[in-house]
Each structure stands twice: as structure tokens, then as C-alpha cells.
Amino acid sequence: MRKGPALLTLAVVIALLALSRHAGKRTAELPDLRGMPLRAAQLAARDAGFRQLAGTDALGRHRVPVLGGNWTVCSQQPPPGRHSLTTPVTVRVVKTGEACPSPVTHG
Numbered sequence: 001m002r003k004g005p006a007l008l009t010l011a012v013v014i015a016l017l018a019l020s021r022h023a024g025k026r027t028a029e030l031p032d033l034r035g036m037p038l039r040a041a042q043l044a045a046r047d048a049g050f051r052q053l054a055g056t057d058a059l060g061r062h063r064v065p066v067l068g069g070n071w072t073v074c075s076q077q078p079p080p081g082r083h084s085l086t087t088p089v090t091v092r093v094v095k096t097g098e099a100c101p102s103p104v105t106h107g
Contacts, residue, residue, distance in 0.1 A: 030089065032080040038093050039068025041076075049085045058092035058101055065093050074100035 028049040033041035042053055055065040058074040065071040071093040078087060094100055 026085050027082050028085055030076075030078065030080055030083050030087075033073045033076045033089075033091055036073050037069055037096070038065055038071035038073060038091065041073045041091055042068055045089050050083075050087065050089050052086070052088040054088065054090045055093050056090060058094050059098065063095075070096050072096050072098075072100075075103070 026049075030048055030050060031044050033044060036044065038055055042055075045053055055068075055071065057063045057065065072095075073091045073093050075092045077090045077092075
């Protein structure tokens with residue numbers, strides 16, 4: 001067996017592992033998505049580098065926000081700021097024209 005191809009394969013595997021570890025540590029600035037139409041918020045988060053995006057009905061009616069232009073973002077988790085690109089982003093949305101629920105405060 002020739003050692004050249006085996007060493008090259010090993011070097012490629014090590015390089016890919018190093019890159020994947022590095023990719024997991026990368027961060028980016030998540031913008032403030034509140035008040036945006038859902039579709040615009042999704043694009044803004046993706047443009048910033050975030051790939052795990054989910055939308056939930058902020059009024060708890062179990063509606064599924066399918067058409068991004070018909071929903072408005074009320075809140076987001078995590079909040080705007082620097083986060084790992086592997087962080088899941090969840091936005092709570094209402095149908096366009098509906099009022100966002102009041103934020104829950106703890107006294």
C-alpha cells in the first residue's frame with residue numbers, strides 16, 4: 001500500500017474536522033427583527049448567517065405562519081446581538097393587522 005494517498009486522505013479529514021469545529025464557533029450579529037414582516041425577518045436573519053429559523057403564533061392560536069408576507073414579528077429569541085451561527089432563531093408572529101400581545105413581565 002502506498003503511503004502518499006493515505007496521508008493525503010488523513011490530511012483532508014483533519015482539515016475538514018478543523019473547519020467544522022471552527023464553523024461551530026463562528027458568531028454573527030443577529031439584527032432586531034421585531035416589527036418586520038416575517039419574510040423580511042427570515043431574509044435578514046439568513047443574510048446575517050443564521051440558518052435555523054422558526055416562527056410561532058404569538059397569540060397561541062396554533063396557526064402556522066406559512067406565507068411570510070402575511071405575518072409580523074412581535075418578538076424574537078435570542079434577542080438582537082452577537083450569537084453563534086448555530087443558534088436557533090425563533091420569532092413569535094401575529095397576522096398582519098393584529099396587535100402583538102403584551103410582553104410578560106416578572107415582578
